Amino acid sequence: MxxxxxxxxxxxxxxxxxxxxxxxxxxxxxxxxxxxxxxxxxxxxxxxxxxxxxxxxxxxxxxxxxxxxxxxxxxxxxxxxxxxxxxxxxxxxxxSHPMQLLPGVSAILAELRQKHRLMVFTKGEHGEQTSKVMRSGLQEYFDWVEIVREKDTAAYHGLIKTRGLRPNRTVMIGNSPRSDVTPSLAAGLWAIYIPHPHTWDLEHEDVEHHPRLFKANSIHEVPALVERI
CATH class of the missing domain: 1.10.150 (DNA polymerase; domain 1)
Known part of the structure; x- marks a missing residue:
């Protein structure tokens, strides 16, 4: 499924x-x-x-x-x-900085797209984030792009309601403990945490063990982890 x-x-x-x-x-x-x-x-x-x-x-x-x-x-x-x-x-x-995709992103998204529905959930200035998605060339892989002011637990609950998501079949994948991991788990989703060496200081917080949380070294590990959910 x-x-x-x-x-x-x-x-x-x-x-x-x-x-x-x-x-x-x-x-x-x-x-x-x-x-x-x-x-x-x-x-x-x-x-x-x-x-x-x-x-x-x-x-x-x-x-x-x-x-x-x-x-x-x-x-x-x-x-x-x-x-x-x-x-x-x-x-x-x-x-005006160039868009530099992280290694393997396009290939992994193409692979995941064959079996799953994909979306982007990001925060920031709407125009700026929309421009990044378009400049990245990745928009073809995503069913939806959602841009919010803050990615907190309330935002995830809103996303679940708006898109009719089933939390036990939904996975949040990201590098930020504060915005991607903690609030998505609190909203009942699964999460895959992919640390990045340059994550913004204000996005850091302790990541504790959780039964719905996986940690990956890179996006290349995501397909196998998704299969375990």
Whole structure:
């Protein structure tokens, strides 16, 4: 019997956070003359991101707001327009980065598509995430693409209701403990956790043993794990 396989997008199907990490390195260079304590800058940036997410959500736009606000918290001058312009340029490069699929993604999706229904469930700016899906060339494999503001337990319950999913025949596959693993299990789904070396710090949390949870080293292991469900 076929199952519904739900895939996270960023850092599950394609590289994503590595580009944000590069943007942060550029930001550190831009404000080096203003603030030189790398660890303190990163601490403040993380705090600012936490503050902005409830209102601004996720994505490049809110990330740029966080960079600008972090700059303002270190800058004692009256203007700073030049630095703010440089930060905007960082955002322009970030929005236009190439789509780099993770190894084996296309082949594995094609294989899974033969037996199961596939969908993308991701969070962030709707236009930005839609663009990534289209630029990835993977849209042909998916029955649905759902983009939400937050991937919490309530969002998974909403997805189950909207799409008429059977939790015991539905599997969430992703790299984020906070957004992919914990809430999907809480909603009654199965989950396959595929760690990524560059998962965003704010997506980390402890992953505890669970009878409906599998851990994979890469997407190549997903077909065999799905067969065990």
């Amino acid at each position: 076929h199952k519904c396989l739900i895939f996270d997008a960023d850092d599950t199907l394609w590289e994503n956070n590595v580009y944000f990490l590069r943007a942060i390195e550029e930001f550190l260079e831009v404000i080096a003359d203003i603030a030189a304590d790398r660890e303190e800058i990163l601490r403040v940036l993380t705090q600012v991101e936490r503050e902005l997410i409830p209102q601004g959500g996720y994505g490049t736009g809110n990330f740029l707001k966080a960079l600008k606000e972090t700059f303002r918290r270190f800058y004692a001058g009256a203007d700073g327009a030049g630095t703010l312009s440089n930060i905007e340029e960082i955002g322009t490069r970030l929005r």
